[in-house]
Amino acid sequence: MNLITWLRRRGVSGESVPASxxxxxxxxxxVILGLAIGCLICFTNLSLGLQSGWISMMSIQSALIGFLISRILPTPLTPQEIIVVQTTAVATGTMPLAAGFVGILPALSLLSEERDGVPPIHLTWISAIAWSCAVAYFGVFLSPPIRKQVIIEEQLTFPSGTATAQLISVLHKLPPPDTSIRQRRGYKPLSPEENTSAAGETSGSLIADNDDDESETTIVREAVQHDGWWSLSWSFVASGLMTLFAYFFPVLFAIPLFGNYLASNWLWYFTPSLSYVGQGIIMGFPTTLSMNMGMLVGWAILSPLSKLSGWAPGPVGDMSNGARGWILWTSLGIMCSDSFVSLLPVGVDYVSDMFSKSRNDYVVIDGNTTENHETETEDRLVPMKWVLVGLAFSICAGTILVWIVFGHDGIKPWATVLGFVLGGMLSIIGVRALGETDLNPVSGLGKISQLLFAWIQPGNIVANIIAGGVAEAGAQQAGDLMQDLKTGHLCHASPRAQFYGQLIGSSVSIVVTTTAFTLYNRAYVIPGPSFPAPTAYVWLSLARLLRDGQLPEKSSSFMIGFSLLFGLLSATKTFTSRRQHWVAKWIPSGVAFAIGFLNTPSFSIARLIGGVMEYTYRTRYAKDKNDIRLIVIASGFVLGEGVISIVSLVLQTFGVHAASCWGCGHGHCGGCPPA
Incomplete structure (x- = not known):
């Protein structure tokens, strides 16, 4: 069978594959394999999210681990089953962010009755379950109609989803997925002649690429199949043992690399976590470089400046009147400015598309022009009736559950409904940004929702945070699931099968995430030294600012200045990236730069090490563009610490503490009392 015949049978030329x-x-x-992998990712993301405010979808890692495990099963899984594994795992693993366990709930626990008029809100296990149920399904039911627009009609890239599809194709010895006909600048109609030409070029290029790269791709595939388990195993064990050793000897993860004075007074110490190194590998060198640039500006320049000038008189690490709380506002300004500017052209494209009279492009199938680009039969798609009923039910049930959990004084039911509606609108913008840039700007979308609700329910901090969380949940979940649907589209997996996996993964993750968060809360102070939950302060600080309008001394000037600077940089980055110019990836990412402010230097330095490793391997040692051996090792690093964090949690719960606090005189070792 030649390649063109294979593509036609799989539906690339417009024909669908019968379900039979x-x-x-x-x-x-x-499904079971996806849930098992997803639970590991869930614990990992909850731990890392509470530490640094950053989580990972880990879709490539899920597909890779699923493939490796399937090799030892009596009947190896098909590519489409691997996609179900990946989809289920991602839906399970991303709930810590979607349900606000790394931001919203810690922010509510920081409320002060004296300052905010309401006492801290600590949800019980059953209340957290109810809250999770309220926000867990809206994004899932929102995904099918958005898929139709951004994947089928607009053919947006979704880089991570496309990369996962390429990996699955390589591992299963399939022809590479057709990724060449895609809209890089939103939706631009193609004439029948242009599309026919592009389709012809696609088939030819695939054949040529297949001939030229087959030997190198085969080497990579065999290396992953033969050495994948070994690489994943030793990296997992190394990271796990290092994490466990650091639990008993905490100084290992708080090395005063720059001296005890800088560690004690300015929070400059080093955490050589292999998980952080693995995250840096996954993030890539440009992102980690942006993060460390932010770290240097925030912690080496602005933090000492605010402290020595008397603008932040408290201890450096204090979030209320210390330098860390002072630079938070500059970070917030950067995130809002970067997100708004990067979203603006996407929003303009979307509005212009809505009013355009030529919104459908054309494909030519057997000499006939058609406007239907769907390659799946109806029995493999999610019926629109399910979508409408599911959306209505998730909004109604979610509103009732939020009202039960937080009460009428916390947030009015109509405001919750409005939060869902706003979340739906923001989801479309966020998904399109994700499809073009591989970045889902949920932090910026959350801030937009907070700004709106500060006007709708002025003075109500609880309502501001909750409604913002509802809107953010829909946007974040829809975006993450869209990457999986892009993978499924390129590899011709059933959207309905993926939809089932998403529902099951989200349902199981409600219990897993809530239970894990409850256990963490019992064993540790959150936010606290071990789990600072930096994004919680972002949510609460913006809510207070919108209510009071007061900023720490001189912080407004730096906030405005950096906002303007990164607004300009974001505009330049967006402009160049839409033209696929190489300069774009080296312009600092505003969100990553701001994350460098939020976290102490210990969280950023190790990630830069991972980013440098990724860049060096990719430019000097990688066999070809599909060489993911370093990703295998990074996955083991991340998952090893995530799994052992469960062991550490159990030890902490049963009162087993550090064996020695030697070297912790700087007072920043997790598990050891301050000196």
Whole structure:
């Protein structure tokens, strides 16, 4: 069978694959494997999110681990089953962010009755379950109609989803997915002649690429299949043992690399976490470089400046009147400015598309022009009736659950409904930004929702945070799931099977995430030394600012200045990236730069090490563009610490503490009392 015949049978030329001829997809084995991987990712993301405010979808890692495990099963999983594994795992693993466990709930626990008029809100296990149920399904039911627009009609890239599809194709010895006909600048109609030409070029290029790169791709595939388990195992064990050792000897993760004075007074110490190194590998060198640039500006320049000038008189690490709380406002300004500017052209494109009379492009199938670009049959799609009923039910049930959990004084039911509606609108913008840039700007979208609700329910901090969280949840979840749907589209997996996996993964993750968060709360102070939950302060600080309008001394000037600077940089980055210019990836990312402010230097330095490793390997040692051996090792690093964090949690719960606090005189070792 030649390549063009294979592509036509799989639906690239417009023909659909009958369900009766498709390979197994939604199977019990695939779902169970996806849930198991997703639970590991869930614990990892909850731990890392509470530490640094940053989580990872880990879609490539889920597909890779699923493939490696399937090799030892009696019947290896098909590519479509691997996609179900990946989809289920991502839906399970991203709930810590979607349900606000790393930001919203810690922010509510920081409320002060004296300052905010309401006492801190600590949800019980059952209340947290109810809150999670309220926000867990809206984004899932929102995904099918958005998929139709951004994946089928606009053919947006979704880089991570496309990369995962390429990995699955390589590992399963399939022809590379057709990724060349895509809209890089939003939706631009193609004439029938242009599309026919592009389609012809696509088939030819695939054949040529297949011939030229087959030997190198085969080497990579065999290396992953033969050495993948070994690489994943030793990296997992190394990270796990290092994490466990650091639990008993905390100084290992708080090394005063720059001296005890800088560690004690200015929070400059080093955490050589292999998980952080793995995250840096996954993030890539440009992102980690942006983060460390922010770290240097925030912690080496602005923090001492605010302290020595008397603008932040408290201890450096104090979030209320210390330098860390002072630079938070500059970070917030950068995130809002970067997110707004990067979203602006996407929003303009979307509005112009809505009013355009030529919103459908054309494909030519067997000499006939058609406007239907869907390559799946109806029995493989999610029926629109399910979508409408699911959206209505999730909004109604979510509103009732939020009202039960937080009460009428916390947030009015109509405001919660409005939060869902706003979340739906913001989801479309966020998903399009994700499809073009691989960045889902949920932090900026959350701030937009907070600004709106400060006007709708002025003075109500609880309502501001909750409604913002509801809107952010829909945007974040829809974006993450869209990457999976892009992978499924390129590899011709059933959207309905993926939808089932998303529902199951989200449902199981409600219990897993809530239980894990409850256990963490019992064993540690959150926010606290071990889990500072930096994004919680962002949510609460913006809510207070919108109510009071008061900023720390002189912080407004720096906030405005950096906002203007990164607004300009973001505009330049957006302009160059839409033209696929190489300069774009080296312009600092505003969000990553701001994350460098939020976290102490210890969180950023190790990630830069990972970013440098990724860049060095990719430019000097990688066999070809599909070489993901370093990603295998990074996955082991991240998952090793995530799994052992469960062991550490159990030890902490049962009163097993550090064996020695030697070297912790600077007072920043987790598990050891301050000196």
């Amino acid at each position: 001829q498709s390979q197994p997809e939604f199977t019990f084995t695939a």
